[in-house]
Amino acid sequence: MEFSKIETLLEKYFQGDTSIAEENELKKYFSSPNVLPHLEQYKSLFGYFTQAKQQEFNHLIPLKSKKQNLNWLSIAASVVVMLGIGMYVYLNTNTSQNQDLGTYDNPEIAFKETQKALALLSNHVNVGIESVHYVEEYQNSKNLIFKP
Known part of the structure; x- marks a missing residue:
């Protein structure tokens, strides 16, 4: 060669x-x-x-079983379900004691409480309307500067 x-x-x-x-x-x-x-x-x-x-690879590779992982997963899922049921029962028993809130036997007291609630609502609506005036002023200023 x-x-x-x-x-x-x-x-x-x-x-x-x-x-x-x-x-x-x-x-x-x-x-x-x-x-x-x-x-x-x-x-x-x-x-x-x-x-x-x-060369050839002759070694055996041991396979891990997933059965043990599934056991832990099922235990964890059971704990989560039990906690969820416990919280649901706990929250429902606490709120069932307070279901009579907002009911009055005397119509005069009910009328006064309704007036208080409506006055509070009116004050919050007025605050919201004042905010709208600021937005309108901003819009007018923007229109003056950028002229659409």
Whole structure:
């Protein structure tokens, strides 16, 4: 085999331009005993490929069972459901004691309480209307500046 041809094939190999047949030719050359001394450093590279090709993985991989994870998940879900039911019962028993709020037997007291509630509502509506005046003033100022 021509040594100059091997050197050119080696250059093509490192540039990534070789075909599979040319790579097989390089592997065949570097597996032979008569390799040029200055190319001896590449012998281990091509020897590795043939050696790695022959290796097989024979170890067994133990599979983890997911049954234990499902047990913990079901326990956690049960705890969440029980807490939810407990909170629902607790909140409903507390609010059932306060269901008579807002009912009056005396019509005069009911009328006065209604007037208080409507006065409070009126005050809050008036505050809201004052805010609308500020928005209208802003809109007028914006229209003066940007002229639509």
